Amino acid sequence: xxxxxxxxxxxxxxxxxxxxxxxxxxxxxxxxxxxxxxxxxxxxxxxxxxxxxxxxxxxxxxxxxxxxxxxxxxxxxxxxxxxxxxxxxxxxxxxxxxxxxxxxxxxxxxxxxxxxxxxxxxxxxxxxxxxxxxxxxxxxxxxxxxxxxx
Amino acid sequence: xxxxxxxxxxxxxxxxxxxxxxxxxxxxxxxxxxxxxxxxxxxxxxxxxxxxxxxxxxxxxxxxxxxxxxxxxxxxxxxxxxxxxxxxxxxxxxxxxxxxxxxxxxxxxxxxxxxxxxxxxxxxxxxxxxxxxxxxxxxxxxxxxxxxxx
DNA sequence: TTGACTGCAAAATCTTTGCACCCTT
DNA sequence: AAGGGTGCAAAGATTTTGCAGTCAA
Numbered sequence: 001x002x003x004x005x006x007x008x009x010x011x012x013x014x015x016x017x018x019x020x021x022x023x024x025x026x027x028x029x030x031x032x033x034x035x036x037x038x039x040x041x042x043x044x045x046x047x048x049x050x051x052x053x054x055x056x057x058x059x060x061x062x063x064x065x066x067x068x069x070x071x072x073x074x075x076x077x078x079x080x081x082x083x084x085x086x087x088x089x090x091x092x093x094x095x096x097x098x099x100x101x102x103x104x105x106x107x108x109x110x111x112x113x114x115x116x117x118x119x120x121x122x123x124x125x126x127x128x129x130x131x132x133x134x135x136x137x138x139x140x141x142x143x144x145x146x147x148x149x150x
Numbered sequence: 151x152x153x154x155x156x157x158x159x160x161x162x163x164x165x166x167x168x169x170x171x172x173x174x175x176x177x178x179x180x181x182x183x184x185x186x187x188x189x190x191x192x193x194x195x196x197x198x199x200x201x202x203x204x205x206x207x208x209x210x211x212x213x214x215x216x217x218x219x220x221x222x223x224x225x226x227x228x229x230x231x232x233x234x235x236x237x238x239x240x241x242x243x244x245x246x247x248x249x250x251x252x253x254x255x256x257x258x259x260x261x262x263x264x265x266x267x268x269x270x271x272x273x274x275x276x277x278x279x280x281x282x283x284x285x286x287x288x289x290x291x292x293x294x295x296x297x298x299x300x
Numbered sequence: 301t302t303g304a305c306t307g308c309a310a311a312a313t314c315t316t317t318g319c320a321c322c323c324t325t
Numbered sequence: 326a327a328g329g330g331t332g333c334a335a336a337g338a339t340t341t342t343g344c345a346g347t348c349a350a
Contacts, residue, residue, distance in 0.1 A: 005299075015170055019324050025287050040312080057332045062315060070252050076288070078228045083314060084341080084349060102220050108276055112268050119287050122249055128289035132254060135285045137269050138219075138226070139278035169304060169349050192339080207307045212340060232315080233339060 004028065012071060027064050031074060037109055039077055039087035055082050072131040080138070081105055082122045089132050092116070097134055101141035106150045154178065154223045162221060173206050177214050180225060181238045183268055187246070187259055189227055189237035222281040239282050242266070247284055251291035
């Protein structure tokens with residue numbers, strides 16, 4: 001989970017015979033400039049790009065998001081809203097987890113070194129190459145506690 | 151995250167003005183009898199029911215799965231296969247997490263008391279009512295390491 | 301008896317894919 | 326020049342929803 005720049009992205013792609021296209025570079029840039037803790041869905045990203053005057057197709061966006069998630073550059077978040085969200089996969093001091101209200105989707109970020117350590121240890125023990133490790137807590141927030149379950 | 155029986159399900163439903171229907175009871179039973187560590191998608195569940203001669207519609211299945219997840223009876227798993235899976239939300243000694251290969255979806259279960267404790271502590275600190283807490287590790291398994299990223 | 305629940309079918313969402321053309325390497 | 330990448334449109338997959346009839350309480 002190292003920090004990625006256009007150059008490191010290029011190198012990693014080339015190692016595998018893939019290419020660095022303007023689209024991929026632009027998308028990486030969007031995520032790099034995203035304020036800490038923000039995340040985008042495929043459609044959000046499409047909007048942001050449109051607003052910047054960039055015309056990248058949704059297909060390419062989906063393909064790129066999946067690619068970068070599999071490379072460990074982005075992390076795929078399931079914030080229980082029917083679609084995935086993505087954010088930069090930041091290394092240690094910024095790495096965080098999510099507490100989510102299953103009713104109103106209110107989300108709180110929190111950090112945990114021990115969880116991060118558990119993730120790394122487990123992946124290593126099984127011989128897996130770690131990409132991302134996220135603790136997701138599903139719960140009911142104070143405002144929704146009494147409305148269970150709908 | 152307590153163990154649920156038809157009776158406790160009935161009581162919890164009644165507390166909120168909901169009802170215990172044969173469909174809900176049957177679905178709960180399926181999950182109770184599911185071998186530890188197994189999980190079902192909405193469609194899997196539909197198949198299992200068909201095989202048992204039960205005719206419960208997919209709509210009802212989706213509605214029931216969501217309901218039981220929000221009640222904390224089932225846990226919703228994102229095993230990166232384009233659809234959700236569900237399993238009983240078992241309390242402490244059986245509670246587990248998942249290590250998943252993002253390429254082939256090979257999944258390994260593991261337990262962690264410290265992670266569970268972190269989840270409980272975090273929810274409490276924020277005043278949330280805990281439903282489920284899962285550490286999901288995305289990684290590349292030994293067999294897929296070298297095929298990154300497609 | 302009441303209104304929550306179910307089943308059905310249609311609709312809505314989100315995501316993937318085939319194909320012709322483009323462009324990085 | 327080769328073949329990976331993109332855009333478009335169409336297809337796929339999963340999940341949700343409106344509605345009329347059903348049934349738990």
